[in-house]
Amino acid sequence: MGVSTFKNVRDEWFDPLRGYDAPADGADGYGGAAIELIRDRESCADRFLRQVGTDLGLGRAIAYTASRIPMAARPKGDRGMRTLIKADGRLATLGVAAGLALISHVQAQQAVVIPAEQTAAAHADPDWHAPRMSWGDPDLEGTFTSRDMSGIPMTRPERFGTREQMTAAEFQERVGEPESFAGLDGDQSDEGRLQLSALDSAETGTRTFGYTSYIVDPEDGRTPALTEEGRQRQDANQRTMNGPFFVMENFSYYDRCISRGVTGSIGPSLYGDAMRIVQSPTEIAITYEMLHDTRIIPLDGRPPADPGVRQYMGSSVGRFEGDTLVVETTNFTDELGVGRMAHSEDLKLTERITRIDPDMIDYVVTVDDPRTFERPWTFRLTLTTQPGYEILEYSCHEGNFFVANALRAEKVYQESVAEAIADGRPIPERSPFGGGGRSIFAPPSASEAEDINATN
Numbered sequence: 001m002g003v004s005t006f007k008n009v010r011d012e013w014f015d016p017l018r019g020y021d022a023p024a025d026g027a028d029g030y031g032g033a034a035i036e037l038i039r040d041r042e043s044c045a046d047r048f049l050r051q052v053g054t055d056l057g058l059g060r061a062i063a064y065t066a067s068r069i070p071m072a073a074r075p076k077g078d079r080g081m082r083t084l085i086k087a088d089g090r091l092a093t094l095g096v097a098a099g100l101a102l103i104s105h106v107q108a109q110q111a112v113v114i115p116a117e118q119t120a121a122a123h124a125d126p127d128w129h130a131p132r133m134s135w136g137d138p139d140l141e142g143t144f145t146s147r148d149m150s151g152i153p154m155t156r157p158e159r160f161g162t163r164e165q166m167t168a169a170e171f172q173e174r175v176g177e178p179e180s181f182a183g184l185d186g187d188q189s190d191e192g193r194l195q196l197s198a199l200d201s202a203e204t205g206t207r208t209f210g211y212t213s214y215i216v217d218p219e220d221g222r223t224p225a226l227t228e229e230g231r232q233r234q235d236a237n238q239r240t241m242n243g244p245f246f247v248m249e250n251f252s253y254y255d256r257c258i259s260r261g262v263t264g265s266i267g268p269s270l271y272g273d274a275m276r277i278v279q280s281p282t283e284i285a286i287t288y289e290m291l292h293d294t295r296i297i298p299l300d301g302r303p304p305a306d307p308g309v310r311q312y313m314g315s316s317v318g319r320f321e322g323d324t325l326v327v328e329t330t331n332f333t334d335e336l337g338v339g340r341m342a343h344s345e346d347l348k349l350t351e352r353i354t355r356i357d358p359d360m361i362d363y364v365v366t367v368d369d370p371r372t373f374e375r376p377w378t379f380r381l382t383l384t385t386q387p388g389y390e391i392l393e394y395s396c397h398e399g400n401f402f403v404a405n406a407l408r409a410e411k412v413y414q415e416s417v418a419e420a421i422a423d424g425r426p427i428p429e430r431s432p433f434g435g436g437g438r439s440i441f442a443p444p445s446a447s448e449a450e451d452i453n454a455t456n
Helices: 002-013 044-052 056-068 093-110 168-176 182-186 190-199 228-241 402-423
Strands: 034-038 082-086 142-145 215-217 274-279 283-288 294-298 315-321 324-330 348-357 360-368 377-384
Parallel strands (some): 294 315
Antiparallel strands (some): 034 082, 324 348
């Protein structure tokens, strides 16, 4: 956002002057200036200074203006920018006016944020291509997160119709929205403090996108209708989410630190929504931060695994089509989900991964499961780099209190059921947040709490 602000200002003030051939420094009309302006080659600022400046005062004004632009708002090549003015003469009125006008212009532009997708290199230059590895394949390597996609719904709200992009006014409203957990700030209940303790360490993004939804096909951005089998599968999945919790198999694969599946592993979460891509001429490896899965995707043209082989992350084969890595994955089990919806063993995922900027890749997934959905559908995330982000070990079991809390909640719920039956009252409904049961996120009582740091 800051980079695009600087570029907009630069283009408006400097680009019209690119073709001007000024006399050498020190010629008549330049006040004896000796200017050293270190910037990228053929500095627009230098041309602007030569064209308009008849006095070194303007140079000082422009140097002052450059110093007023925050470092975050300068392109990477400008972080070392410095301006050295050696001269004599007075500070001209023209110089002051130009400098102050440019400062005001920058400040006004910075107040207007543009959608992050419009800052991508491929958006600014349709002929832009990803850099190549030494063997010729597009370079997709890096660590990327979905953190900047937070706040965008999977399914498009009806008010947006078939529009994939927000209007300028709609986007500014999104930019001004508080974080979804901001309302907890004043909540001093046990549950509120518990949630805030987790959210205090939640990762935050650095960009805001103008997408109306993840889903881009169908055109209305809505999940296609379910088949009859698909509806039965979703109903069964919903019933098991809130218990009963009697044995370990009652818990999801995520709860048990096994897997979040292919698409679930990169979806936005409170934390851990990153993946690292490394390449070789014959394969690509994608490692997910949460829950520690790594997919090895061959590029040598081999067929998928035998249909009898079933895996949580499926069996993948890949190929490059231009700048895009295309990965086709089959051989799934029916025990995980896609887009938080249960699927059948016939699921086929087609992922398209394209670098659109040094710091962005488009991740487009087509879901094809004729036993669950009446037609294929496609969703898109733009994954981005984050300053200083590093994928670390995800020690899931060491910090997994969900199972213990859920079992504790189940015990309390069963006790409330027994009491209701004894008193002749209706059996209370299950709810993860009360409703006659006990919240699975509720902290343990003093008698139930354990000091995990105590020595045995």
